[in-house]
Amino acid sequence: MLLTTWKSEVYCKMAKTKRIVKSIRVDADKCNGCRACEIICSAFHATPKYSSVNPARARVHVISQRLKNIWIPVFAGEYTPAECMGRNKYVIDGKEYDDCAFCRAACPSRDLFKEPDSGLPLKCDMCESDPSLNKPKCVEKCLNNVLVYEEREEEVDEEEIRPADVEIGIGTMIDKYGLDQVLDTVARISASKRG
Amino acid sequence: MRYAETGYHLEIDLSRGNIERVETDPKLTELHLGGLGTSVKVHWDRVPPEVNAFDPENLLIVSSGLLNGTPAYSANRTLFTFISPQSGLLAYPMMGGFFGAELKYAGYDKIILRNKSPKLVYIWIHNDKVEIRDASHLKGKGALETQDLIREELKEPRAQVAAIGLAGENRVFTASIEQARSSASRLGGGAVMGDKNVKAIAVRGTKDLYLARGEEFMKLMDEVTEYINFRNANPIPDVMTILSGIGSPQEMKHTDEKWHTENFMWGNARTRRRDFWSKENEENWTTAQLSAIQRLISCFNCPQQCGALVSSEAVGGKKYMMKCFGKLTYSMAAYVDDLRFNFKILQRATEYGVDSFSTPQILAFAVELYEAGILTDKDFDGCPSDKEGRFFWLLDRVAHREGIGDVLADGVYYAARKIGNGAEKFDHNTIKKHEQLPLKLGMLDPIYYLMYSTNEKISITQIEGNFPQAAFPTREQREAFVRDWIQVPDERFKQYVIEWEPRGDKSIPYFPTPEMCSEIVDWMEMLHNIDDALGLCAGMGSFCLKPPYHIHNYPKLISAATGMDLDEAGLKKIVNRSRNLHRAFNNRRGMTRADEKPPEDHWKRRFPELEENLLSTYYRFKGWNMNGVPTRKRLEELDLGYVADDLEKRGILQDGQD
Numbered sequence: 041m042l043l044t045t046w047k048s049e050v051y052c053k054m055a056k057t058k059r060i061v062k063s064i065r066v067d068a069d070k071c072n073g074c075r076a077c078e079i080i081c082s083a084f085h086a087t088p089k090y091s092s093v094n095p096a097r098a099r100v101h102v103i104s105q106r107l108k109n110i111w112i113p114v115f116a117g118e119y120t121p122a123e124c125m126g127r128n129k130y131v132i133d134g135k136e137y138d139d140c141a142f143c144r145a146a147c148p149s150r151d152l153f154k155e156p157d158s159g160l161p162l163k164c165d166m167c168e169s170d171p172s173l174n175k176p177k178c179v180e181k182c183l184n185n186v187l188v189y190e191e192r193e194e195e196v197d198e199e200e201i202r203p204a205d206v207e208i209g210i211g212t213m214i215d216k217y218g219l220d221q222v223l224d225t226v227a228r229i230s231a232s233k234r235g
Numbered sequence: 236m237r238y239a240e241t242g243y244h245l246e247i248d249l250s251r252g253n254i255e256r257v258e259t260d261p262k263l264t265e266l267h268l269g270g271l272g273t274s275v276k277v278h279w280d281r282v283p284p285e286v287n288a289f290d291p292e293n294l295l296i297v298s299s300g301l302l303n304g305t306p307a308y309s310a311n312r313t314l315f316t317f318i319s320p321q322s323g324l325l326a327y328p329m330m331g332g333f334f335g336a337e338l339k340y341a342g343y344d345k346i347i348l349r350n351k352s353p354k355l356v357y358i359w360i361h362n363d364k365v366e367i368r369d370a371s372h373l374k375g376k377g378a379l380e381t382q383d384l385i386r387e388e389l390k391e392p393r394a395q396v397a398a399i400g401l402a403g404e405n406r407v408f409t410a411s412i413e414q415a416r417s418s419a420s421r422l423g424g425g426a427v428m429g430d431k432n433v434k435a436i437a438v439r440g441t442k443d444l445y446l447a448r449g450e451e452f453m454k455l456m457d458e459v460t461e462y463i464n465f466r467n468a469n470p471i472p473d474v475m476t477i478l479s480g481i482g483s484p485q486e487m488k489h490t491d492e493k494w495h496t497e498n499f500m501w502g503n504a505r506t507r508r509r510d511f512w513s514k515e516n517e518e519n520w521t522t523a524q525l526s527a528i529q530r531l532i533s534c535f536n537c538p539q540q541c542g543a544l545v546s547s548e549a550v551g552g553k554k555y556m557m558k559c560f561g562k563l564t565y566s567m568a569a570y571v572d573d574l575r576f577n578f579k580i581l582q583r584a585t586e587y588g589v590d591s592f593s594t595p596q597i598l599a600f601a602v603e604l605y606e607a608g609i610l611t612d613k614d615f616d617g618c619p620s621d622k623e624g625r626f627f628w629l630l631d632r633v634a635h636r637e638g639i640g641d642v643l644a645d646g647v648y649y650a651a652r653k654i655g656n657g658a659e660k661f662d663h664n665t666i667k668k669h670e671q672l673p674l675k676l677g678m679l680d681p682i683y684y685l686m687y688s689t690n691e692k693i694s695i696t697q698i699e700g701n702f703p704q705a706a707f708p709t710r711e712q713r714e715a716f717v718r719d720w721i722q723v724p725d726e727r728f729k730q731y732v733i734e735w736e737p738r739g740d741k742s743i744p745y746f747p748t749p750e751m752c753s754e755i756v757d758w759m760e761m762l763h764n765i766d767d768a769l770g771l772c773a774g775m776g777s778f779c780l781k782p783p784y785h786i787h788n789y790p791k792l793i794s795a796a797t798g799m800d801l802d803e804a805g806l807k808k809i810v811n812r813s814r815n816l817h818r819a820f821n822n823r824r825g826m827t828r829a830d831e832k833p834p835e836d837h838w839k840r841r842f843p844e845l846e847e848n849l850l851s852t853y854y855r856f857k858g859w860n861m862n863g864v865p866t867r868k869r870l871e872e873l874d875l876g877y878v879a880d881d882l883e884k885r886g887i888l889q890d891g892q893d
Contacts, residue, residue, distance in 0.1 A: 072533035072540050075333075079306050079536050083449065090449025093305060094340060096441035105392070106415060107383065107554045109529050109544055156441035181306075183464060183538035 055198045062166050064115065064179060065188040071111040073104050077178035077187060084167060084177045096156045099164040100178050103141055110135055113178075113187065116153035117144025119161035124149075237261065238447035239301055239796040240269055245343045245365065247358065249431055250291065250350035254365050259344065265799060265809075266874065269301030269344060271327055271767035272813035274316040277347065278325055279816055279878070284823045284885075288320035288423070289406065289430045297346040297397070297436065299335035300770015304444045305796055306456055308463065308783070309775040311336060311535035313397070313414070314767065319422040321408045321646050322667045322693060324821045327767065328424050329697075330397075331534035331541075332417035334438065335770050337395040341440025352432035355404070357385060360438040361394075370434040375401050377586025378413035378425075379555055385437050398435035399425040400588030402634045406430050407644040409590040409597065409670075416532050416542035416556035420590035421694050422669060447798030455792050462783045463538060463775075471780055473712045478704065481782055482539030483774035486562050487531055490521040495560070501567045503599035504664040504673035516572060523574040524562070532556065534772065541774065547578045555582045560672075560696075561591035567673070568595030569602075569626045576623050580630065587634040592694075593646060593670035598629045600647050600661055601639065609656050614639040646670065664834050667826075669693045671834065679744040679838045684846060685756045685853050688831040689863070691817045692763070700759045700777045701785075702728070706735040706742060722785035724758055724803075731755070744842055749852035757856065764810035765789055812873040815858075815865045819878045822887050828854075828863045864888055 078095035085099070086092040095101075099116040124147075128139045146153040146161035153162045167176040174180075175189035213222050246255045259273075267273045274296045286292045295317045302310035313335035319326035338346070341362050357370040373381050378400035385396050395414065403410035403425030410425025411418040419425075446452050463481065470479035475494050477484045493512035500507055527547060531540035542558040557578075565584070566577035584591060602625060604610040616638075618628045632640025642650045647670055651662035664671050666687060672695055686698040701722055707713045710733070717729040731751050736742045747755060762777035762785075769789070776784035784792075790801040801809075831850060835841075854861060858869030864887055867879040882888035 069530075072531060074533035074535060074537050076308070076536050076538065083306050083446075083453070086443075086449070088449070090306075090446060090453050092443040092445045092449075094441065094443040096340065097443075106532070106544065106556065107379065109554070111530070111532075181460070183460070183467075184540070 056195050057198050058193050058195055061192050061194050063190050063192070064166075064176065065190055066113055067186050067188065068112045070184055071102065071113060071186045072184060073102055073106070073111040075102050076181045076183075077113055078102060080177045080181040094156070097162065099153065099162045101152055108135055110137070110141075112141065114142060115144055115164040116146060116162045118146075118163065120145040120147045123147050236445060238445050238798050239305055239793075240264060240344050241339055241342050241442075241444065243343050245346045245360065247346065247348050247365075247367070248350050249348060249352040249356070249367070249433065252352075252367050254367070256343070256363070256365075264301070264797065267813055267816075268765075268768035268793070268809055270298055270312070270314055270770050271300075271316070271764065271817075272809065273768075274298045274314060274327070274345065275325065275813055275817045275820065277345075278316060279820050282318065284825075286318060288318045288323070288427055291350040293318045293427060295348040295424070295427050295431060295433075297334075297338070297348070298770075299338050299344055300766075301768060301793065302796060303335035303770040304339040305446060306453065306536070307769075307771070307792060307796070308456070308459060309534070309537040309539070309772040310770050311537060312767070312770040312772055313338070313419070314770070315412060315419045315424040315428075317424060317427045318824075319669075320406070320426050321423050321648070322669050324667065324693075324824055324826060325691070325817060326422035326424065327692070328411075328419040328421040329767065330412065330414055330417035330419040331537070331772055332397075332415040333395045333535045334397050334414050334436075336535050337438045337440050339440065339444050340442055341438050342442050346436065348428075348431055348433065351430065355432050355434050357398075357435040357437060358433060359385075359389060359394075360436070360440075361391070362440060362442060373434050374404065376434075377401075378403070378411070378418075378588035379586055381435050382414070385435055389437060391437075391439050394437045394439040396435050396437040398588070399428050399433075400586050400634070402426075402587045402589045402644075403429035404434070405634065405636045405644065407589060407633060407636065408646045408649070409593040409644075411588045411590050413585065413588050415534075416544075416558060417534060418585075418588070418590075420592065421692075425588050446796050448795045452792065452795035455788060455795060459783045459788065459792075466781065466783065467538075471716070473707055473716070474703070474780065478780060481775060481779050482537075483541040483559055483772065483778065485539075485541060486559050487528060487543035487557065488540060490524050491517075492520060492563065493517075495563055496567065498674075499563075499567065500673040500675050501570055503568070503596060503603045503661065504671075504675060505599075505603070506570075507675070511572075519572075520574040523578065527575070527578045528557075529554070537772065537775075539774065545578060545582075547575075547582050553582050555585045557581060557585075564591050564595045564673075565626065568599040569622050571622050571626075576626075580623075580626060583627070584630060587630070589630075589634065592672065594630070594633070595626075596664065596670045596673065597633065597643050597647055597650070598626050600650070601629055601643055602626075603661050604654065604658055607657075607661070609654060609658050609661075610639060663836055666833060667693050667830055671695065671837075675836055676838050678840050679842055679846070681744050681747065681749065681752045681845070681849055682755055684744075684833060684849055685752055686759070687833040687837070688850060689756075689853065690760060691814070691821060696778070697763060697773060698759065700762060700773070701780065701782070702755050702759060703732060703780065706737045707732075708737055720781065721787070722781055724761075724786045728755070728758070744840075744845055749845075749849045750856070752849060753853040753856035756853065760814065761807060761810055762786070764814050765806065768810060768813065769793070808873065812875060815870060815873055816875060816878060818859070818863070819865055819870070819875070819882060822864045822882065823885065826863070828861065831863060860888070 077100045078098035081098040083093045103112045130137045179187045179189040244257045298314045312329045314329045316327045355370045359366045378398045381398040382396040397414040406426040408423045411420040466481045496511045528543040530544045532542045545557045546554045565580045648665045648668040651658040690698040713733045766776045790806045870879040
């Protein structure tokens with residue numbers, strides 16, 4: 041009962057915070073398939089910067105099936121150690137796409153988004169750099185505005201404190217050091233923190 | 236380390252199946268840059284003048300340009316060089332698309348094919364792994380169809396494939412090499428590839444291409460990017476729409492075809508239809524175009540949209556890719572007022588793999604001969620009588636080399652001589668045996684006279700460019716045009732434009748003067764030669780008015796990319812060297828002053844004395860003798876003393892001709 045009261049009190053106090061979500065809006069209908077995005081991406085991420093070009097190292101890839109009218113820029117996302125069990129097909133506007141077409145993962149099923157020599161996975165980092173850029177390089181070099189950089193603010197809950205997790209943690213301490221030891225320690229720390 | 240280039244050629248002996256990766260001499264880059272420049276040098280060194288187009292010793296060189304694969308926008312041209320079956324000279328048709336850059340990422344600047352394969356094959360280049368593979372199952376397949384079949388077979392959707400169709404396999408002289416939305420069309424590259432029994436070349440590369448001073452290169456490209464955005468937002472006023480922008484003519488975007496349909500000739504470069512663009516035709520053509528085009532598309536790393544994915548759904552359903560003037564050539568050559576016919580027949584022509592400039596004229600030439608009774612019902616046995624059906628039938632015959640098609644497949648010049656019986660008179664639109672744009676005009680244009688007569692390209696759209704095609708009517712317009720003309724190599728060109736009037740003393744054919752014309756033509760040639768060495772699309776450099784690339788930024792870009800320290804004078808010297816080597820190569824094959832002339836009826840009003848003066852003035856300007864052969868002095872200035880020795884040994888250059 042006591043525990044429940046405490047819980048609700050914490051919930052009441054939980055704050056909302058704001059964070060910036062960086063995103064690239066992809067207007068695939070406008071894509072002419074020139075792959076300028078791949079080229080600049082690989083050059084920007086080369087070491088030293090702009091010392092080499094290799095679209096196979098790019099963290100964006102334009103999927104092209106020219107005669108099927110398919111041109112889609114896809115960005116590299118998380119690495120995944122296993123490929124999907126099932127593969128769905130999507131038919132959109134009369135065009136058939138494999139599930140993988142839209143997938144951002146560096147995955148064992150394909151060599152996309154992996155360093156061509158080492159096989160290490162690649163991931164789009166929105167061209168994070170110091171000083172930071174106004175927009176990712178691929179967006180800057182896409183003169184047909186297929187790629188549009190957007191920042192939006194999202195309100196998110198502060199990380200939720202879950203009493204059950206706290207309980208498990210303290211329970212383990214008690215098991216290990218004994219209740220008295222833990223209580224002494226908590227009292228000492230709280231005294232010093234509160235001055 | 237090599238920068239901007241890979242430093243390797245892929246040498247393939249097709250008869251023995253021998254494949255070698257050969258390191259190139261960096262000195263060659265300093266002397267000839269790359270692309271056309273270095274290819275011409277290989278031909279000069281290795282193909283003696285006795286070799287004909289279909290001899291095994293004729294090399295077919297597939298070359299990237301020096302800036303292919305770098306972040307330079309629009310550096311995507313792939314060049315094919317070979318002795319042409321049609322002109323007998325060194326041809327260099329180019330294509331955009333995606334091939335050249337991929338070849339460099341695979342680790343090669345050029346593929347050099349020699350001899351002939353005993354059976355139909357395709358070549359698969361995947362980085363260091365290169366295979367010659369059987370292509371018997373691809374025999375007769377379409378040039379576009381083949382590209383997808385090979386990608387599927389290799390399970391490599393990212394492979395770029397250049398392929399020939401049936402026309403190339405059958406050595407049709409106008410056969411093209413097709414890749415993605417582009418094709419290397421002129422002068423029979425497809426025929427030479429077919430003669431070598433190579434159906435296609437597929438390439439996939441995942442290697443790095445290095446830039447010497449990358450940060451500096453990107454800063455220069457930022458300026459180019461800014462200018463591209465500016466030009467796309469600010470078309471040039473007071474010129475035809477088609478000339479106002481950058482990129483190759485935006486034929487897929489623009490629907491207004493008044494200028495082409497009313498100023499270019501219909502049929503076998505025969506009839507001008509000054510009142511064609513009626514309200515009704517305009518509406519029909521606009522509807523046909525807008526309903527056929529599904530998407531505007533680009534070549535590798537290019538922001539312009541010169542091509543289109545087309546579906547001729549209403550008339551057959553198949554998709555293909557189209558660009559440029561090919562949109563109109565078949566309709567106009569066949570006198571078919573319905574543009575849908577062009578969309579329909581071009582699909583078949585693209586799969587056959589034929590040049591859409593020359594081929595429609597060959598078909599129109601055959602129709603004229605039939606109407607004149609020179610070709611008979613026997614030659615046309617089985618041919619439908621309607622205009623559209625006739626063109627389809629003739630196209631099939633040419634691609635298959637069946638019956639009269641076998642004669643026509645050698646192009647207008649040779650077909651006319653083979654048919655005889657007065658057919659020669661109907662060959663009225665070729666230069667150096669090559670079909671030209673269907674243009675017949677009034678007053679001799681001295682600048683065009685020189686370009687048509689002298690350029691090694693033998694195709695006007697790859698020669699003209701930065702200088703306005705005609706005088707602006709008012710002085711205000713001229714002054715406005717030159718105000719922000721940053722591209723001029725010298726300020727005096729601005730004065731030429733300001734003084735140039737549409738009528739009166741300062742108008743064509745006497746103004747610009749022969750001296751001025753020589754300078755203007757030399758400037759435009761120089762730009763084309765630079766673009767063709769760098770693999771840059773002429774649409775962003777040499778071909779259009781006020782382009783993003785020009786003589787003042789090329790040397791900086793080349794220097795930053797390669798690490799060579801080039802200035803304007805140094806760059807001019809390199810391309811001048813390449814141009815003179817190319818000319819000497821063609822002289823060695825027998826080309827002389829007598830070959831340097833536009834068709835007799837190209838202009839109604841001709842001025843024989845002025846024309847001779849123009850040619851002589853231009854030859855002198857170029858440092859050539861009166862037969863159009865580079866003099867020893869000029870060759871030595873360009874470090875080509877060995878060329879002078881060779882020309883003298885063969886009696887082509889004689890003592891005292893300097």
